[in-house]
Amino acid sequence: MAIMKCPQCGKSISDKQQVCPHCELDMTNLTEEKIHSLSKIKSLKYNQSLQTHQFIATLLFLAGCFSYYNIEDKASPQFVAAQASILVGFIWYVVNRFRIIWAKRSLKK
Numbered sequence: 759m760a761i762m763k764c765p766q767c768g769k770s771i772s773d774k775q776q777v778c779p780h781c782e783l784d785m786t787n788l789t790e791e792k793i794h795s796l797s798k799i800k801s802l803k804y805n806q807s808l809q810t811h812q813f814i815a816t817l818l819f820l821a822g823c824f825s826y827y828n829i830e831d832k833a834s835p836q837f838v839a840a841q842a843s844i845l846v847g848f849i850w851y852v853v854n855r856f857r858i859i860w861a862k863r864s865l866k867k
């Protein structure tokens with residue numbers, strides 16, 4: 759018995775299993791082509807979620823910047839929150855940028 763990865767959900771399963779216990783993919787009639795298209799779909803979905811992350815990070819960053827310049831009282835908790843969201847948004851964006859580059863690299867293989 760060997761452990762392999764399900765081509766649809768990517769979770770570890772036994773190669774003796776007929777149906778994936780995680781996503782219920784039928785393993786009995788998988789062709790090379792089907793496995794390939796499933797992994798394509800999976801990386802597309804992953805890319806889509808990265809794009810969503812990127813969008814939220816940008817929004818957080820911009821909202822932080824907007825608040826930063828519009829809050830008069832620099833000692834208020836709102837001002838601290840604005841700084842925090844700039845920082846978090848920026849770090850999130852940069853980290854996500856690397857994840858996108860990484861995902862594109864592994865897609866080309």
Ligand SMILES: [Zn+2]
Nearest residue numbers: 764767778781
């Ligand atoms: Zn699965």
